[in-house]
Amino acid sequence: MIELAASVLSADFARLGSEAQAAIEGGATVLHVDIMDGHFVPNLTIGPPVVASLRRVTQAPLDCHLMIERPDDFIPAFADAGANWISVHQEACVHLDRTLRLIASHNCKPGVVINPATPVHTLDEILPLVHHVLVMSVNPGFGGQSFIHASLRKMEMLAKIRESRGLNFRIEVDGGIHHDTVADIVRAGAEILVAGSAIFEHGNPRESARQLLESARAAAIQPVL
Ligand code: DX5
Ligand code: ZN
Numbered sequence: 001m002i003e004l005a006a007s008v009l010s011a012d013f014a015r016l017g018s019e020a021q022a023a024i025e026g027g028a029t030v031l032h033v034d035i036m037d038g039h040f041v042p043n044l045t046i047g048p049p050v051v052a053s054l055r056r057v058t059q060a061p062l063d064c065h066l067m068i069e070r071p072d073d074f075i076p077a078f079a080d081a082g083a084n085w086i087s088v089h090q091e092a093c094v095h096l097d098r099t100l101r102l103i104a105s106h107n108c109k110p111g112v113v114i115n116p117a118t119p120v121h122t123l124d125e126i127l128p129l130v131h132h133v134l135v136m137s138v139n140p141g142f143g144g145q146s147f148i149h150a151s152l153r154k155m156e157m158l159a160k161i162r163e164s165r166g167l168n169f170r171i172e173v174d175g176g177i178h179h180d181t182v183a184d185i186v187r188a189g190a191e192i193l194v195a196g197s198a199i200f201e202h203g204n205p206r207e208s209a210r211q212l213l214e215s216a217r218a219a220a221i222q223p224v225l
Pocket of ligand 2: 033
């Protein structure tokens with residue numbers, strides 16, 4: 001099933017609750033929360049108190065994407081704040097197996113993220129541990145960047161690996177998802193589509209989410225010509 005995860009990074013933070021609600025009314029079923037530390041990525045965003053605030057206004061799963069160094073130090077705080085899914089970057093984790101088990105021990109769904117430069121095969125050993133694999137289709141750090149088309153092949157590879165190994169992780173993609181890229185992404189096998197600027201930049205998150213999801217679902221049932 002195709003799901004839309006609204007990335008609140010591009011929302012108006014002064015009206016975060018109502019922006020998030022509007023995206024959900026438009027069909028987003030997940031809220032994607034980008035956590036940046038100014039070290040792993042060259043930008044700063046938010047921490048556990050904002051996650052706790054979002055928790056109070058929605059039942060939707062909060063998908064916390066940690067773009068931070070030493071994620072183990074912060075996983076308990078994000079879990080306590082109400083995160084449902086927590087993903088960590090393969091590139092940031094020396095002991096990735098341990099970190100994924102730590103997330104699960106806090107009753108959150110563990111996810112792993114790979115940057116555009118990181119090959120899928122680096123995940124071979126930990127795929128049985130994850131609820132989702134997040135393929136970055138931009139270099140992380142900022143909203144509003146252009147989709148990197150080479151990431152499509154990674155989604156296809158993950159779908160094949162999942163099938164051949166009988167695994168059941170979900171395939172999520174993040175960055176540059178708009179009307180002109182969403183069809184290829186869905187056809188490559190992605191199921192959870194993270195979108196920030198496409199939902200929030202036009203001032204009507206409800207309608208923008210609705211239209212993007214409609215395009216995604218249409219691509220999922222259309223034959224490739
Ligand atoms: C980028 C973030 C994304 C970002 C996507 O580092 O991980 O979640 O919000 O933004 P768009 O959809 O504008 O590319
Ligand atoms: Zn993200």
